[in-house]
Amino acid sequence: MATSAQLAIGSLVAALFIYIIHRVRKLANFFSDRNIPYIPNVWPFGSSLNVGLLRENPFIGWDKLYRQLAPHKVGGIYSYMNPVVMVRDPEYVHRVYATDFSSFVDRGFIVDETKDPLDGHLFFLSGEKWRYLRAKLSPIFTSGKLKWMFEQMKSCSDKFVDTFEEGLDLSEDVNLRETFARFTTDVITSCAFGIENNAIDDPNNEFRKIGKQFFHASKLNSQLLVARMSIPKILAWLKIKTIDQNITDFFVDVVKQTFHHRISTNYVRNDFVQLLLELREKGEVKTEELFSDKSKQSNGEAGNEEVLELNDALLTAQLFVFFIAGFETTASGMLATCYFLARNPECQQKARDEARKVFEKNGGCDYDSLKDLSYLQNCINESLRLLPSVSMNFRVATKDYQFPNGIRIEKGTNVVLPTISLHYDPNYFPEPFKFKPERFEGQGPIKGSYAPFGDGPRICIGKRFAEVEMKLTMAKLLLNYNFLPGKEDCDLHDHEIGALTAQTKKPMYVRIQKLKN
Numbered sequence: 090m091a092t093s094a095q096l097a098i099g100s101l102v103a104a105l106f107i108y109i110i111h112r113v114r115k116l117a118n119f120f121s122d123r124n125i126p127y128i129p130n131v132w133p134f135g136s137s138l139n140v141g142l143l144r145e146n147p148f149i150g151w152d153k154l155y156r157q158l159a160p161h162k163v164g165g166i167y168s169y170m171n172p173v174v175m176v177r178d179p180e181y182v183h184r185v186y187a188t189d190f191s192s193f194v195d196r197g198f199i200v201d202e203t204k205d206p207l208d209g210h211l212f213f214l215s216g217e218k219w220r221y222l223r224a225k226l227s228p229i230f231t232s233g234k235l236k237w238m239f240e241q242m243k244s245c246s247d248k249f250v251d252t253f254e255e256g257l258d259l260s261e262d263v264n265l266r267e268t269f270a271r272f273t274t275d276v277i278t279s280c281a282f283g284i285e286n287n288a289i290d291d292p293n294n295e296f297r298k299i300g301k302q303f304f305h306a307s308k309l310n311s312q313l314l315v316a317r318m319s320i321p322k323i324l325a326w327l328k329i330k331t332i333d334q335n336i337t338d339f340f341v342d343v344v345k346q347t348f349h350h351r352i353s354t355n356y357v358r359n360d361f362v363q364l365l366l367e368l369r370e371k372g373e374v375k376t377e378e379l380f381s382d383k384s385k386q387s388n389g390e391a392g393n394e395e396v397l398e399l400n401d402a403l404l405t406a407q408l409f410v411f412f413i414a415g416f417e418t419t420a421s422g423m424l425a426t427c428y429f430l431a432r433n434p435e436c437q438q439k440a441r442d443e444a445r446k447v448f449e450k451n452g453g454c455d456y457d458s459l460k461d462l463s464y465l466q467n468c469i470n471e472s473l474r475l476l477p478s479v480s481m482n483f484r485v486a487t488k489d490y491q492f493p494n495g496i497r498i499e500k501g502t503n504v505v506l507p508t509i510s511l512h513y514d515p516n517y518f519p520e521p522f523k524f525k526p527e528r529f530e531g532q533g534p535i536k537g538s539y540a541p542f543g544d545g546p547r548i549c550i551g552k553r554f555a556e557v558e559m560k561l562t563m564a565k566l567l568l569n570y571n572f573l574p575g576k577e578d579c580d581l582h583d584h585e586i587g588a589l590t591a592q593t594k595k596p597m598y599v600r601i602q603k604l605k606n
């Protein structure tokens with residue numbers, strides 16, 4: 090005879106079993122219950138078995154699902170057990186990014202900045218905290234402020250171009266990934282932390298080592314990032330950290346020392362540290378531009394009510410994200426631009442002629458003359474189309490929402506905006522694998538189809554900064570060097586499995602020739 094304790098345990102196990110079955114069925118029927126076309130789950134690996142088994146880069150795997158979901162405007166996929174809504178139609182994508190932003194404010198990360206001090210940054214924060222911080226930080230990225238710190242960037246750029254050949258074998262095909270990563274590390278450490286770093290010359294540079302460690306392409310790394318967005322509650326519950334402790338310690342220490350030095354010596358420098366100290370002291374950074382970015386224009390609700398204390402921990406987290414979000418993406422953009430210009434010599438020559446004209450007219454390149462490098466800008470845009478540093482963007486529905494075609498999703502549903510897939514879709518970019526900078530002339534691509542920096546109020550805050558950095562440096566490189574194709578092409582559809590930013594498995598080799606001036 091079973092005792093009452095055994096009966097109780099038995100009932101509990103049975104109840105748990107029934108609950109699990111119910112949950113699994115609910116998840117399995119998630120899309121059919123809502124009449125959303127979907128790619129079934131290969132339980133429990135998700136809609137793409139290769140992605141689930143860590144045999145393929147998640148975004149390249151999902152790009153295939155994008156094509157399988159044609160012609161639907163909205164479709165469903167599973168990331169392991171988690172349903173994710175993929176928005177395929179550019180008009181709908183634009184709604185999620187911009188028009189209906191108030192229903193898609195967040196990326197869906199769950200952070201506890203009290204436990205992980207570097208997690209409380211703009212990229213991860215949600216809701217009111219994000220709104221408050223974005224409104225406070227936007228004035229730091231205005232055109233006026235970039236002009237103010239342009240000299241720091243220019244001096245890194247001059248040094249980089251002057252020493253570009255050092256350590257490179259110009260008689261061989263060259264992979265410039267590391268070269269550009271060292272350069273962009275120096276720019277961001279100079280402009281953000283106010284430190285004259287020297288990653289260009291020193292392969293053992295501390296910032297470079299930390300950057301490499303963070304972006305180390307491990308399968309676990311990229312799965313963790315996807316998991317942080319698709320199953321954030323489980324990760325938070327399991328207390329899984331995504332930033333190694335030594336990285337946290339490094340940044341906390343660097344920022345502490347820098348703040349201390351600035352305050353104790355009254356040293357003033359045109360950089361982000363200075364602006365953040367101003368923000369901490371006065372609660373705001375004065376800006377000369379009324380609408381410094383899209384977040385103020387379109388969400389209108391950019392909060393002023395203090396929901397976050399602008400303390401050292403919060404400011405450290407922002408400097409950390411400027412570093413992490415700023416160097417690898419920009420290096421990847423420059424690498425892609427070099428690679429595609431090398432394979433398109435006429436475009437390269439046209440960009441060089443334009444740069445020569447601008448530099449001759451102005452006796453060099455100042456901040457204001459960068460706007461005259463419009464063809465080069467189109468070449469960079471086209472390179473970021475063919476290899477967007479960030480392959481896909483994420484949002485979570487922050488309210489129940491109905492798409493114009495009647496599909497309804499509830500608050501809390503994960504949404505993916507498939508940047509790379511839209512960039513490769515011949516409906517929006519005819520002959521998608523041809524390098525055609527002229528696509529960006531006039532009206533340019535249709536709304537929602539092109540978003541290497543995301544879009545709407547949550548668009549990349551460093552877009553302008555990155556564009557200035559890339560344009561200035563690419564122009565100078567083109568005036569001094571000719572880029573030729575390497576022997577082997579890379580495969581745009583085969584990315585490193587664990588890379589957080591886009592990274593083709595075969596390197597993007599180029600050949601470099603010094604120009605006789």
Ligand code: HEM
Binds near residue numbers: 422483554
């Ligand atoms: C070519 C270079 C870059 C690319 C391609 C890039 C791309 C992106 C993308 C796709 C997003 C997500 C936008 C969205 O969800 O709509 C983003 C967000 C962000 N980026 Fe960048 N980025 C670049 C450079 C930078 C730089 C230089 C910085 C800082 C100095 C930066 C800081 C940030 C931050 C803080 C966010 C979060 C913004 C928010 O949530 O409000 N990025 N970036």
